[in-house]
Amino acid sequence: MKVTGDLTARTGFKDTIPTAFGYIGIGVAFGIIGQSNHLSVLEILLMSLITYAGSAQFVIVSMVALHANILSIVLSVFLVNSRMILMSTVIAPYMKKESMVRNIWIGTLLTDETFALSMNKLNYTEHRLAYSWFNSANLTAYLTWFAASGIGGALGNLITNPEQFGLGFALVAMFIGLLYLQIITDKAIRLGIQFSVVGFVAVIMYLGMALIPENILLLLVALLGCTFGVTLKHVFR
Amino acid sequence: MSLDKYVLLVILFSGLVTWLSRITPFVLLKKFTLPKIVVNFLSFVPISIMTALWVESLLVQHLGSLPSLNVENILASVPTVISAVISKNLMIIVIVGVVSLGVIKFVM
Numbered sequence: 001m002k003v004t005g006d007l008t009a010r011t012g013f014k015d016t017i018p019t020a021f022g023y024i025g026i027g028v029a030f031g032i033i034g035q036s037n038h039l040s041v042l043e044i045l046l047m048s049l050i051t052y053a054g055s056a057q058f059v060i061v062s063m064v065a066l067h068a069n070i071l072s073i074v075l076s077v078f079l080v081n082s083r084m085i086l087m088s089t090v091i092a093p094y095m096k097k098e099s100m101v102r103n104i105w106i107g108t109l110l111t112d113e114t115f116a117l118s119m120n121k122l123n124y125t126e127h128r129l130a131y132s133w134f135n136s137a138n139l140t141a142y143l144t145w146f147a148a149s150g151i152g153g154a155l156g157n158l159i160t161n162p163e164q165f166g167l168g169f170a171l172v173a174m175f176i177g178l179l180y181l182q183i184i185t186d187k188a189i190r191l192g193i194q195f196s197v198v199g200f201v202a203v204i205m206y207l208g209m210a211l212i213p214e215n216i217l218l219l220l221v222a223l224l225g226c227t228f229g230v231t232l233k234h235v236f237r
Numbered sequence: 238m239s240l241d242k243y244v245l246l247v248i249l250f251s252g253l254v255t256w257l258s259r260i261t262p263f264v265l266l267k268k269f270t271l272p273k274i275v276v277n278f279l280s281f282v283p284i285s286i287m288t289a290l291w292v293e294s295l296l297v298q299h300l301g302s303l304p305s306l307n308v309e310n311i312l313a314s315v316p317t318v319i320s321a322v323i324s325k326n327l328m329i330i331v332i333v334g335v336v337s338l339g340v341i342k343f344v345m
Binding site: 002018019021039050052056070085086089090092096103107116168170173174213221222224226227 | 239240241243244245246247248249250251252254255256258259260261262263264265266267270271274276277278279280281282283284285286287288289290291292293294296298299300301302303304310313314317318321322325326327328330331332333334335337338
């Protein structure tokens, strides 16, 4: 299943299938963990439907289990998801010609994964994105996540350790794949600079882990990576 | 099926802040255009975020000291990267990744 320049809803669905594997693995894991922390299937489903925040949902479950106050939970969720602001800012210019409602709708269901997919897609479409493609990718991810977390919540005690099947690695593998494809196909940034940014981000991530909770560190490291990259690009033009 | 009021409030308010983070740039950038330097800056977001998410999965955090290594994920990354270079196909990369970690967990 090669990525093509096609931007129809159908292709959006097809392009998202590899990601869906990861969503099933992590979504089921989320459901099981939610259930083991005394959330009902209804609560698990509502969280995936309304909050829809991937890794932040795991943070919520652990804080709810401790009966943390609502404000501190909401603040944590905001910090964990603040990288969404960065990703939406990157996508928004590609949706400028679409109506405000469509812009808001694409933003509403944007995730790390559909963001990464769309960035890769740009390299095959002469730097264009289409509403129909993006909406279909977003919906595929959303519904898969919703269904998987419900299944996880319902299975509950039957599977105690969902990680043992290696499915959780699907999303990591996807990021590895998309990172590699991004580096080799993005001709706008020189190869040496791209690899330097990857190395820089890896080192800062490693060192930063000693000091800053990893979920919040992600945003900080991304900002530093961009600063480093833009500086290199400026110096070595 | 129970629905606790506290849990419901957490879900709603967390959903609200997440939604605002996601949509605000879309609303603002419908009217404004970003300056060139910001666009240049943002062009590094994809590789920075993808690298950060990958590296995060290879480490185990212990606040106050350097992280330890997630050996299983590091080992599984090797065939995954190789399959990326050879196939350039996301589906194959994901399958190789999952099977690799499955095999590693089985052996270790």
